[in-house]
Every structure is written in C-alpha cells, then in structure tokens.
Amino acid sequence: MSTKGTLYLVGIGPGSEAHMTDAARAAIAAADVVIGYVTYLRLVADLTAGKTIIKKGMTEEIDRAQEAIAYARRGHTVALISSGDVGIYGMAGPTFEALLASGWRPDAEADIQVEVVPGVTALSAVAALVGAPLTHDFCAISLSDLLTPWPVIARRIAAAAAADFVVALYNPKSGRRTQQIVEAQWLLLQHRASTTPVAIVKSAYRKRQQIQMTTLAEMAECEIGMLSTVLVGNSNTFVAHGKMVTPRGYGNKYAADGTPLPGERPAHSLSQGLSGTIAAIQTSPASNEALAAQLQLPLAYIERLRTLSPHPSTSGDDR
Amino acid sequence: MSTKGTLYLVGIGPGSEAHMTDAARAAIAAADVVIGYVTYLRLVADLTAGKTIIKKGMTEEIDRAQEAIAYARRGHTVALISSGDVGIYGMAGPTFEALLASGWRPDAEADIQVEVVPGVTALSAVAALVGAPLTHDFCAISLSDLLTPWPVIARRIAAAAAADFVVALYNPKSGRRTQQIVEAQWLLLQHRASTTPVAIVKSAYRKRQQIQMTTLAEMAECEIGMLSTVLVGNSNTFVAHGKMVTPRGYGNKYAADGTPLPGERPAHSLSQGLSGTIAAIQTSPASNEALAAQLQLPLAYIERLRTLSPHPSTSGDDR
Numbered sequence: 112m113s114t115k116g117t118l119y120l121v122g123i124g125p126g127s128e129a130h131m132t133d134a135a136r137a138a139i140a141a142a143d144v145v146i147g148y149v150t151y152l153r154l155v156a157d158l159t160a161g162k163t164i165i166k167k168g169m170t171e172e173i174d175r176a177q178e179a180i181a182y183a184r185r186g187h188t189v190a191l192i193s194s195g196d197v198g199i200y201g202m203a204g205p206t207f208e209a210l211l212a213s214g215w216r217p218d219a220e221a222d223i224q225v226e227v228v229p230g231v232t233a234l235s236a237v238a239a240l241v242g243a244p245l246t247h248d249f250c251a252i253s254l255s256d257l258l259t260p261w262p263v264i265a266r267r268i269a270a271a272a273a274a275d276f277v278v279a280l281y282n283p284k285s286g287r288r289t290q291q292i293v294e295a296q297w298l299l300l301q302h303r304a305s306t307t308p309v310a311i312v313k314s315a316y317r318k319r320q321q322i323q324m325t326t327l328a329e330m331a332e333c334e335i336g337m338l339s340t341v342l343v344g345n346s347n348t349f350v351a352h353g354k355m356v357t358p359r360g361y362g363n364k365y366a367a368d369g370t371p372l373p374g375e376r377p378a379h380s381l382s383q384g385l386s387g388t389i390a391a392i393q394t395s396p397a398s399n400e401a402l403a404a405q406l407q408l409p410l411a412y413i414e415r416l417r418t419l420s421p422h423p424s425t426s427g428d429d430r
Numbered sequence: 431m432s433t434k435g436t437l438y439l440v441g442i443g444p445g446s447e448a449h450m451t452d453a454a455r456a457a458i459a460a461a462d463v464v465i466g467y468v469t470y471l472r473l474v475a476d477l478t479a480g481k482t483i484i485k486k487g488m489t490e491e492i493d494r495a496q497e498a499i500a501y502a503r504r505g506h507t508v509a510l511i512s513s514g515d516v517g518i519y520g521m522a523g524p525t526f527e528a529l530l531a532s533g534w535r536p537d538a539e540a541d542i543q544v545e546v547v548p549g550v551t552a553l554s555a556v557a558a559l560v561g562a563p564l565t566h567d568f569c570a571i572s573l574s575d576l577l578t579p580w581p582v583i584a585r586r587i588a589a590a591a592a593a594d595f596v597v598a599l600y601n602p603k604s605g606r607r608t609q610q611i612v613e614a615q616w617l618l619l620q621h622r623a624s625t626t627p628v629a630i631v632k633s634a635y636r637k638r639q640q641i642q643m644t645t646l647a648e649m650a651e652c653e654i655g656m657l658s659t660v661l662v663g664n665s666n667t668f669v670a671h672g673k674m675v676t677p678r679g680y681g682n683k684y685a686a687d688g689t690p691l692p693g694e695r696p697a698h699s700l701s702q703g704l705s706g707t708i709a710a711i712q713t714s715p716a717s718n719e720a721l722a723a724q725l726q727l728p729l730a731y732i733e734r735l736r737t738l739s740p741h742p743s744t745s746g747d748d749r
Contacts, residue, residue: 120562122554124451132550134448173680173688196550196564198557200678204565207675212686216671227558229550231451231515235441238517239546245515246523247578248586250569250595256703258679259566262725265707267567267593269728274589275582276569291704297734352535356526359519360577361492367531369492384575385610388584406581409588415616 116183116223117141119190120206122197122230126154126317130236134228142190144182146175151194154317163187176206180213183223196232200253200281203227233340234279236315240322242354244310244342249277254284254291261291268295272302273407277348277357280341292341296331299343303327308344308355311335324350392416435502435542436460438509439525441516441549445473445636449555453547461509463501465494470513473636482506495525499532502542515551519572519600522546552659553598555634559641561673563629563661568596573603573610580610587614591621596667596676599660611660615650618662622646627663627674630654643669711735 119138124130139145139158146165147155163182167175179191193201207225215223238245250271256264271278278299283292299307305328313321313336323333327343335341348357363383364375374382381387392402392413399417403410438457443449458464458477465484482501486494498510512520526544534542557564569590575583590597597618603611618626624647632640632655642652646662654660667676682702683694693701700706711721711732718736722729 125548127453129453129456130451130548132443132449132451134446137448172678173684196554196557198554198562198564199568200565203558203562204675204678205680207562207673208677208680211670211673211675217673218671227562229444229449229554229558231548231550232554235515235517235548235551238515239522239548243517243522243526243546245517246519248569248571248583249518250567250590252567256699257697258682258700260682260700260702261704261707262702262727263594264567265731266726267595269731270589270593270595271569274586276586276589288699288704294704298728298731301728301730351530352537354526354530354536356523356530358527359491359523361524361527363577363579365492378576380575380607381577381579383579383581385580385613388580407585408581409617409620411620412584412588412617 114186114222116186117188118179118183118206118223118225119188119228120197120201120203120225121190121192121228122199122201122232123151123155123192123194124231125195125233125236125315128155128157130231130316131155132228132230135230138226138228139190139192142188144179144187144189145192146179146182146189147192148175148194151192154194155192172202172205173209175202176209179206180209180215180223193230194233195236196230198227198229199232199251233281233315234342237279237310237312237340237342240312240315240320241310241324241342242350242356244277244308244344244348244355244357246359247277247345247347247357249279251279251281252295253281254295255282255288256291261294264291265294265298268298269301272299275302275345277345278343280343282337283339283341284335285337292335293331296327299327303343303346307346308348308350310342310355311339312342313339315340324353324355389416389419433505433541435505436507437498437502437525437542437544438507438547439516439520439522439544440509440511440547441518441520441551442470442474442511442513443550444514444552444555444634447474447476449550449635450474451547451549454549457545457547458509458511461507463498463506463508464511465498465501465508466511467494467513470511473513474511491521491524492528494521495528498525499528499534499542512549513552514555515549517546517548518551518570552600552634553661556598556629556631556659556661559631559634559639560629560643560661561669561675563596563627563663563667563674563676565678566596566664566666566676568598570598570600571614572600573614574601574607575610580613583610584613584617587617588620591618594621594664596664597662599662601656602658602660603654604656611654612650615646618646622662622665626665627667627669629661629674630658631661632658634659643672643674708735708738 307327626646
C-alpha cells in the first residue's frame with residue numbers, strides 16, 4: 112500500500128457554497144483531514160462530517176502549514192483551506208515555503224503530491240456585489256503590518272494612488288490596528304478626489320454580509336473590520352443609482368452613438384496607443400523633460416521612445 | 431405573466447468546468463439565452479444544449495452588452511458569460527454602462543434584474559498552476575491599448591515596478607500587438623533584476639494549457655498570445671524546484687527555527703510596522719528629505735508622520 116500523501120491547498124471562495132468551485136468541493140470531499148482557521152471551517156461544515164478537523168487561530172499560519180505537511184507525510188489526504196483564493200494572501204505561500212524548506216521536491220517521487228485549487232478572491236466577490244469596479248487595472252494591497260514593514264505598504268499605496276489604479280485593501284483594520292486605514296486614506300487623497308467612490312464589503316456572500324457605499328473622504332469613519340475588504344475607485348470610477356462602475360475606456364474611442372471618434376478605428380489600437388505615442392513623441396518639438404512631466408512618465412522612458420525604431424507591429428487589430 | 435427579464439453576468443472561471451462555481455453553473459442553467467465570445471461558449475457547450483446561443487467576436491463587447499440587454503428586456507433570462515471573472519476586464523463593466531445609459535435603474539421596479547456572478551480570475555488560475563506567487567501585494571495591468579492610452583498603461587507599469595508589486599499582465603500580446611510586452615519588460619527592468627521570475631501560462635486549465643517558467647530578461651522572447659497571462663514576480667519572489675513563491679514576510683519576524691527575532695512578538699505588528707515607523711521618524715536626527723529618500727516615500731508623507739500624534743492603536747495584535 113502506498114504511503115504517499117496528498118495535500119490540497121484549497122480556496123473555498125468568499126463564503127457561500129454557491130461561490131465555491133467543484134474542484135474545491137472535490138478536494139475537501141477527498142480529504143480525510145481538513146485544516147483551517149476556525150471561521151473558514153465553519154463555512155464548509157456541511158462538507159466535513161466524519162473527517163478529522165484541525166482548527167487553528169488567526170495568526171497560526173506556520174502551524175497550519177506544518178501540521179498539514181505532517182499529516183500528508185503520514186499518508187493522509189489533507190485539505191488545507193483558506194477563504195477566497197488560497198493563493199492570494201492565503202496559505203499557499205507559507206505552505207510551499209515550509210515544504211521546500213523541509214526538503215520536499217515537486218516530482219513524481221515526492222512523498223507528498225501537492226495541488227493548489229484556486230478560488231474566487233475577495234476583490235472579485237466585493238466587485239460583483241457592488242457593480243463593475245474592476246473593469247480596468249487594479250491592485251491589491253494588504254494593510255496588515257504584522258509581517259510587512261509599514262514603509263513598504265505606504266510606498267505601494269502611494270504608487271497605486273499616483274498611477275490611478277483601482278485599489279483593493281485587504282486586512283484593512285482590526286481591533287487594535289486602526290490607524291493604517293487612516294494612513295491609506297491620506298496617501299490616496301494626495302492623488303484622488305475626496306468624492307472618489309469607495310465600497311466596503313464585510314462578509315461577502317455570508318450571512319452577515321454588509322455593504323457600505325461611501326467616498327474616499329468618509330472611508331476611514333465607516334465600520335471596517337477583519338472581515339471587510341475595501342475597494343477604492345480610480346479617477347474614472349463613478350457610482351450611479353448605487354452601482355459602482357469603472358469604465359473600460361470606450362469613451363476614448365467612440366461617440367455616445369457608437370460611431371468611432373475621428374482618427375479611431377474599431378478593433379485597432381487607440382490613436383494614442385503605443386504606436387501613436389511613439390509617433391507623437393518622435394515628432395514633438397518639446398524637450399524630453401517637458402514630455403516626461405506632461406505624460407507623467409520616467410524621463411528615461413521618454414528618451415527610449417525618442418530613439419525607438421518604428422516597429423511594424425506596434426498597433427493593429429487583435430484578430 | 432411577468433415580462434421581467436433577468437440578466438446574469440457570469441464569470442465561468444479559467445476554462446475547465448471543475449473551476450467553475452455552482453452559482454455560475456446555476457445561472458447558465460436558468461438562462462434561455464446565452465451570449466458570449468465564441469471561444470468561451472465552446473468551454474460551456476455541455477451546459478447550453480437547447481438554449482438560444484449568440485456567438486460574438488472578440489471586439490464586439492458593446493454589441494454583446496446591447497444584445498443581452500435587448501433579450502432581457504423582452505422577458506428572457508439571459509446569461510452573458512466571460513472567462514475568468516466577469517468583473518475583471520470582463521463584460522460586467524460595459525454592460526452596466528449600457529444599462530445605466532438606457533435608463534435602467536437597479537430597484538425592485540426595474541424591468542431587468544441583474545446579478546453578477548464572480549469567477550476565478552486568470553491571475554488566480556495562473557498562480558495556482560505555478561506555486562504561490564500572489565502571497566503578497568500584486569496588481570493587474572492590461573497591455574491592450576485598444577481603449578486605453580499607452581501613457582496610462584506605461585505609467586502603471588512603471589509605478590508597479592518601482593513599488594515592488596507582483597504584476598499580472600492581462601492581454602499581453604496579440605498577432606499584431608507585439609511591442610507592448612517589450613515595453614513592459616523595459617519598464618520593469620528599470621527596477622527589477624533581470625533574473626526576476628516570470629510565469630507565462632496559456633489556456634490555464636484548458637486542453638492546450640502551456641506553462642513557461644522564465645525570467646524578466648527572457649520574457650519577451652517567449653511564446654505569448656491572446657490566451658496567455660504573464661505573472662512577473664516582485665523583488666522577493668523566487669523559483670525553487672519549479673515552484674514560484676512570493677514570501678509573505680515571515681523572515682522579517684522569525685528566525686529559521688520559528689522563534690521571533692529580537693524585538694518582534696507573534697501576533698503583533700512588526701517592529702517596523704506603522705507605530706515603529708512613526709517612532710523612528712519622530713526621533714530621527716535626519717532631515718525630512720533624507721528620510722523620504724531613504725524610505726522611498728513622498729516628502730509630504732514624512733512631514734505628516736513627523737507631526738502625527740502618537741496613537742494608542744497603531745500597533746497590536748489582530749484578535
């Protein structure tokens with residue numbers, strides 16, 4: 112009899128079973144040992160009857176990883192669960208670190224077979240509940256400074272604010288960690304209007320789901336906790352009749368009646384796309400410094416575009 | 431008989447049915463009309479027998495939205511599908527824009543009930559297939575310049591590179607749009623080592639799935655197409671034995687044997703967390719300018735932290 116174990120790293124989705132994938136359900140069904148944070152185990156209680164259940168506290172990630180590995184090494188089939196996507200701020204990272212440190216190698220001879228089962232992450236769940244705020248570029252930043260130095264977090268918030276990303280804040284606040292969201296608000300307000308739409312969703316798709324639609328100016332005064340995710344819009348995000356939407360940019364190319372604007376062609380790069388930008392920079396009488404300031408791009412990048420050879424494939428359709 | 435229609439905006443996940451949620455499957459089952467890009471409809475062909483199927487081309491997003499709305503307005507139950515998460519660069523955005531422009535309001539009297547069903551987005555799928563690269567802050571940037579001016583895209587890449595985000599590049603390349611990935615590589619290389627791990631995954635969880643593990647230096651020479659997603663690691667991301675991992679930062683707090691480093695306490699903010707950073711800045715003899723340069727933070731933010739009153743809740747545990 113084989114003593115090989117299997118370790119599934121499972122993202123169970125935001126919380127309701129309806130938003131779990133079949134692969135996640137199948138992994139939990141196949142497991143004889145299920146390990147996770149106590150709140151997440153409660154969410155999948157219907158699926159775990161008769162199995163060995165190992166409940167862990169919030170900050171015991173390394174314990175969770177080590178215990179999951181130990182069970183798998185004894186030949187068990189183990190499901191280590193995280194809410195949302197197990198790969199996004201979830202258990203996949205610490206577990207691979209612990210596995211690799213223990214000498215495990217991902218090959219056919221490995222004593223443990225490992226599979227990551229992705230899930231619907233919190234930012235997708237929050238977005239679905241409030242409209243369509245993620246139709247353009249976004250970033251995810253955790254405000255937890257338990258393992259990440261604050262200057263790293265602040266630097267990322269400042270960069271995301273300046274470059275006009277929609278920003279999803281994970282772990283925005285806890286009982287004692289209350290000032291981080293105020294700092295995030297301050298940094299975002301340096302680049303974004305106080306009226307910028309913000310959605311705060313607690314326990315998405317769970318019984319105690321709570322949705323607050325607010326603005327960047329009011330954000331830090333709202334009810335925010337460990338089970339909340341905060342979505343801050345970019346400079347184009349709007350709220351209309353309760354729906355938060357970040358336009359993809361059809362207005363850059365089409366008039367309201369759907370006809371292309373002058374110089375634009377359907378299915379082709381925007382006139383200010385890469386080739387248009389290169390042409391404009393190469394023919395501009397302005398200095399590199401002036402162009403860098405105007406376009407908010409690094410000076411070195413303007414210098415590069417000035418000298419780049421025209422390329423046959425810098426624009427065109429996507430077929 | 432009610433003539434009210436229902437419009438489900440459905441994220442079908444990366445491609446295999448196992449990674450679809452029950453809610454997505456239920457929405458397609460409930461629909462009598464299913465609309466989507468032809469490739470996505472093929473992925474759910476098992477679920478759509480007997481239904482009205484409306485296939486659209488790649489760049490016909492507005493057509494798709496308008497047709498879905500028109501069917502719903504005639505009382506049909508419509509599923510408009512996107513691969514991955516319908517809210518992330520998917521159909522949720524253009525559809526809400528079109529709905530709101532047509533006078534639709536999201537209330538009980540609305541002629542169309544709308545529900546967004548989130549899915550597993552491409553970056554989660556890619557991450558699951560290569561290890562755990564998203565265990566720390568990340569951003570998603572689309573390289574398509576069909577609707578977004580290139581300077582906006584370039585500015586975001588530059589900001590993400592400088593602030594050390596893991597970067598997921600959506601729509602990295604198409605048949606004619608081949609230079610954008612070269613530009614992204616150049617911008618990332620200004621801040622990140624040429625050895626930075628990069629994963630390129632094509633058709634995740636589909637029949638023609640292809641995984642390439644490479645480096646930032648080699649990235650642009652790899653096979654990349656419309657069905658690829660590219661994940662670029664941050665400065666701490668490593669590849670060991672084929673697994674790509676971004677550490678969460680346990681090494682900032684714990685020695686290899688699991689004991690806390692001097693000055694650190696489990697379940698409490700890092701000593702260089704927010705309160706530690708404030709204390710260090712307030713007691714530093716260095717100039718604000720020197721601190722801003724050293725910490726890579728805006729000067730105005732250093733000035734703020736210099737004068738911020740000590741706050742009882744800037745650190746502490748998360749229970």
